[in-house]
Amino acid sequence: MxxxxxxxxxxxxxxxxxxxxxxxFLIFSAGKPTPNYIQxxxxxxxxxxxxxxxxxxxxxxxxxxxxxxIPELLAIAVTAGLHLWRRQILLSIAGxxxxxxxxxxxxFAA
Numbered sequence: 001m002x003x004x005x006x007x008x009x010x011x012x013x014x015x016x017x018x019x020x021x022x023x024x025f026l027i028f029s030a031g032k033p034t035p036n037y038i039q040x041x042x043x044x045x046x047x048x049x050x051x052x053x054x055x056x057x058x059x060x061x062x063x064x065x066x067x068x069x070i071p072e073l074l075a076i077a078v079t080a081g082l083h084l085w086r087r088q089i090l091l092s093i094a095g096x097x098x099x100x101x102x103x104x105x106x107x108f109a110a
Contacts, residue, residue, distance in 0.1 A: 067108040075100035 001009070028034055054076075063069045079096030083089065 067104075071100055071103035071108050074103060 028038070058069075058072060061069045061072050075096045078099040079092050082095040083092035086092070
């Protein structure tokens with residue numbers, strides 16, 4: 001990529017990011033109530049996104065070969081346990097990730 005192509009690419013990314021940040025404020029003014037379908041999407045989409053992430057992360061796990069999905073299962077249990085205990089999403093994600101990395105690097109290393 002040439003320097004001008006890099007500048008154009010960065011400019012497009014900046015415009016796209018700023019547009020997605022400011023567009024909701026332009027479409028839905030502060031004086032009007034938020035439409036019901038937008039409120040509905042705000043309630044259901046976070047859970048749907050997390051569900052898709054879990055499915056994406058587990059799509060290649062084989063219970064018939066290798067570690068049989070044990071590190072993944074234990075990391076999910078740690079993530080869920082931490083979330084039920086502390087109700088802090090960052091702690092839950094970090095704890096589950098650290099648990100998984102320790103398991104696959106030290107316990108279930110090939």
